[in-house]
Amino acid sequence: MSTESQTENVRQNERSSSWLSNVSYRTALLYIALYGTAILFLVPYAYMVSTSLKTRSGALSTSFHWIPHPISLHWYAHMLIGGNVPHWVLNSLVISVGTTVLVLVVDSLIAFALTRIEWPGRRYVFGLIVASFMVPGFVNIIPLYTLITKFGLVNSDLAVILPFAAGPLGVFLLVQFFRDIPREMQEAARLDGFSTFRIYTRLVLPLSKSALSALGLFIFVWSWNQFLWPLIVFQDEGSYTLPIGLVTFQSTHAFNPAVNMTGAVITSVPLFVLFLLLQDRLVDAVAMQAGTK
């Protein structure tokens, strides 16, 4: 009897320990898979930074070294002092800041009108804006190009800022957000003698700070990274943005990996800094689009 219960105990112990080891085995696999993938994700960054610090011959050497020897800042100096790169940085900044500000202002104004003012026809206007999600960017580039030429805006920052600000995304997201602001607050403000415009500036905008900053950040990143349209309307080397400049640079320096990767670092550092500081906001902006936030 006692031996039987003992063997029973042993069996149970064995079973639970094999179950335990099974769990820890699975956890270990999970960690290996996740951190292994993370390392693979980081390899391209490490390659970019490491190559940018190499000399030309160092980057073309057949034996690869993660830590360059000698470490050289030559290409950074070469690109940032004189030449077109500073112009490109400035153009990218002007376009991204300009687009972000314009989008936030015009989109919040119309989103306010669509959710907080009851005027006939607003449903049709909103319907039209939502329907324009169906229009993919590329289908408009040819007529837009003829329009931009007619306005004399080729090579101008406005050629990129204005068409971008016509997109429906910001309106759509802000309408979702403004809709949920309780109506009683607006009525109370009205009783206090607030004009419609003051309700917009003093009530709705401050209450929507989180949505506005998330949207703003998303628009900033997106406009900084635009490629196809700026490639078409910027035809003069001085008017390029960083991404466009980087690619034309590559075609003239095809056999100099170090200088290309230096350009890549310069193009991505501003966004990485912004990303690391405001990551949660950007995640919110993405989740907002899926309606999971």
Add this chain to the structure above:
Amino acid sequence: MATTTGQSSSNSWLATRSLRQRRLVTGLLFSLPYLALFAVFLFWPLIKGIYMSLYNWNAIYPSQSTFIGLQNYAHMLGEPTFWSALFSTFYFVVLTVPSMVVVSLLLALGVNREVRGATFLRTVFFSPYVLTVAVSALIWTQLLGSTYGLVNVFLESVGIANPPAWLQSYAFAMPWISVTTVWWTVGFSFVVLLAARQNVPDRLYEAAKLDGAGSWRTMVDITLPQMRNALFFVVILNLIWSFQMFGQSYIMTSGGPGNSTTTLVMYLYRQAFHQHNFGYAAAVGFTLTFVLIVVSGINYYFLGSGESI
């Protein structure tokens, strides 16, 4: 008696009418800045594009364009490069969209477990999304270089002699463009799916545990159905993006070797801005838009639920 009621009702009718009018004016004033941009830079080009696609458009002297009806479309259907671009586009979509959905789902479900360093992992997987296509494509072009590229250096170091020049190869160029794209943009889908997974109520899992459901059953019966809307969103967005792929091919392969990585948007770009066939390129654009709408419709039919997202 009768007159007073008549008067008061007509007064209130006047009052509501003027209130309605005032609201209409205020509403329109607030909407005007956006609507002006929308009309000039989105709506008008769309109409103009349909019009241009029916013309043999003269890019330099537009007034000398001639109306040719549907000939641009007919010409397109008889053009082998158009069909090859359409095929390359579908090939890229088929390679990319399923990988994107599977990778982002696995990463999201993995990070959602109580792992150490979840925030760090989220940062790493999401971060390439803030890069421009120019940077992502350039890094990968160099990683895949035939002699000095890191991938081949690695393969040679583990004893594989003479690995191919990946981006000059008919077989490998498009799959590597697809890998680059997954690395670059999977963060977006990952974040969407992670948020969706975190929104699934814990009580559903507690109930499943009480019923003795295993982890696979829980996944199929609870997790995936609960994430259905987010999955639909991720699939449709990746479809739309992948059908519009341009920058990766432009930078990594210039559409080559041959025309094997020339997508429809790239074909349109070349026709418009290298050959100056504006009318023809506009027709290609509308055809691709039509393909997009059909594909989204099919996707909606199979995956979309009654609820909207």
